Amino acid sequence: MSYIRILTILSSLFLGLNLFSQNSFETLGETGFALNHKISDAYKINFSARSRYYLYQDDSFSFQNRQLDIVHFSTLNLDYNHSLSLGIQYRFRESFDGGANELRLTQQFNYTKTNQALRFGHRVRFEQRIFDQLTILRSRYRLALDFPLNGEKLDIGESYLVTSMEVLLSNSRKIAPELDHRTTGQIGWLISEKSKIQFGLEYRFEALNIKAEEKLFILTSFILKV
Secondary structure (H helix, E strand, O other): OOOHHHHHHHHHHHHHHOOOOOOOOOEEEEEEEEEEEEEOEEEEEEEEEEEEEEEOOOOEEEEEEEEEEEEEEEEEEOOOOOEEEEEEEEEHHHHHHHHOOOEEEEEEEEEEEEEEEEEEEEEEEEEEEEEOOEEEEEEEEEEEEEEOOOOOOOOOOOOOEEEEEEEEEEEEOOOOEEEEEEEEEEEEEEOOOOOEEEEEEEEEOOOOOOOOEEEEEEEEEEEEEE
């Protein structure tokens, strides 16, 4: 299957989901900046900041800041294909739209496998989302695929495609279990050996087992190695 064909399928998927949206549909933007630093061959760290904002809600277009996330991850490479990560995140939301601030702790296992130009990734995450009034335990599994759009090797100035599908299960003593699903597609450009930029879409079905809500995210991010 050609790369153009894959892009056409992804575009059709997102447009089709949007057409079937109901009143619960919202569109949000998320802009992120990430710093990656390699301490050694076995250990690396990541710091990132992400801003999320409403673009469409309550059947009308508007711009409203929703939250700001500050995130840190430390990753230990077990071998070429396997790694373990620990993360901590703080979400500032109360001062933006009145929502609850959140402290999040994350434990992650990641497995990648490369087949010529294609790279497959399996990621399992366990999260503890700590709010003032409750704590939510969330389990996540993501299957990802990325590959260069020009040949089998990504060179400076060339683009690549990243796609993923993820399922999430949230549990808490105070609320009913919640099942979510996310589909993401992004195109990135390798600007230099140490920097790249990505643009894409993510479609979320939240609370599928209760009352499904649909959200479309417009994603932009800049990633820098230091």
